[in-house]
Amino acid sequence: MSDVVVIGGGTGLSTLGRVLKKLPINLTFIVTITDDGGSSGRLREDLGMPPPGDIRNNLLALADDENLLAKVFSYRFKSDKLLRHSLGNLILAGLTEMEGSFPEAVAAASKLLRIRGIVLPVADALIHLVGKFDDGTILKGETNITKKGCAPKELRLDRPVKALPEVVEAIEKADYIILGPGSLFTSIISNFLVDGVVEAIQKSHGEKVYMSNLMTQPGETRDFTLKQHVFAVEKYAGVKLDRIFWVNLSSIEKREPEIFENYRKSGAVPVENDMAGDSRIVKIEDFEEKQLEINGKKLVLRHSEKSIIKIAKILGIME
Known part of the structure; x- marks a missing residue:
């Protein structure tokens, strides 16, 4: 069986996990x-x-679908007295105190949820992102950086930390290293800033794969083209990507223009493929309407199971 490592965070990874765990x-x-x-x-x-x-989101993505505890982990308190905490976050907090460390808590939660795969925090430390912008502004903290409204010129951590040994080992022996989808700077590149991650990626003989986001992200990649996304990934990872997957949204944009109008009002547009002549680009066309999910009252676009399986077949992860 192939060793597949996925690096990132947020909802992008969990979407991928719900499909890959079946392979x-x-x-x-x-x-x-x-x-x-x-x-x-x-x-x-x-x-x-x-x-x-x-971590909680990705544990749930890889959890046994029939596991009652997965529903418990998903519950979010509605009362302001409980600060609208996710119950899963509180359980992980309790396990951290019980087990003595965050990685041990994640391992314990993985057993409880019977996940199909392994979830690892990139490190065991309290760290903040620090972004420097073209106007000279320096901001600390992921939330403050994304509120700036533009991509940081430089990104670093507020202090050096080492990756978990298990993280380094998994990357080095991987047959495939998949980067994304997810927030470019705060979910993907933030992992590269941890000591040992870039070195492991460079040492690995595995195929380096980037899954492009469907839409740009206001406050982080506003108006970024595919080339700009790829440039940032390669700059911080210190490697040339072997394969780049990009989804063509033009057909669904014609059928469902109101969805894209809602995105544009928030400052997001489809990621433009300005790398058409690059042989590493794989264009995915089959983007179906079942990929539209209700998020509150707003329709949002997600990678579909069909497109993720197609990507897995193209890579050779599955027959």
């Missing part, structure tokens, strides 16, 4: 720990633990 592969998710907003941000400040939210 006959050895799957490892390496997840960022720089989130400082919402329930995760409050727990990291109150308890001095790495933010659990991205």
Whole structure:
């Protein structure tokens, strides 16, 4: 079986995980720990633990679908008295105190949820992103960086930390290293800033794959083309990507123009493929309407199971 490592964070990875966990592969998710907003941000400040939210999302994505505990982990309190915490975040916080470390808590939660694969925080530390912008502004914290409204010129951590040994080992022996989909700077590149990650990627003989986001992200990649996304990934990872997957949204944009109008109102547009002559680009055309999910009252676009399976077949991960 192929060893597949996926690096990132946020909802992009969890979408991928729900499909990849069904394949006959050895799957490892390496997840960022720089989130400082919402329930995760409050727990990291109150308890001095790495933010659990991205980890929780990816544990749930890889969990046994019939596991009742997965539903428990998904529950979010509605009361302001409980600060609208996710119950899964609180369980991870409790496990961290019980087990003595965040990685041990994640391992314990993995057993409880009977996940199909491995989920690893990239490090066991409290760290913040620091972004420097073209106007000279320096901002600390993921939330502050994304509020700036443009991509940072430079991105670093507020202090050096080492990747978990298991993270380095998984990357080095991987047959495939999949980067994304997810927020370019705060979910993907943030992992590269941890000591040992870039070196492991460079040492690995595995195929380096980038899954492009469907849409640009206001506050982080506003008006970024595919080439700009790829440039940033290669700059911080220190490697040339072997394969780049991009989804063509033109057909669905013609059928469902109101969805894209809603995105444009928020400052997001489809990621433009300005690398058409690059042989590494693989264009995915079959984007079906079932990929539209209800998020509150808003329709949002997601990678579909069909397109992810197609990508797996193209890579040779599955027959």
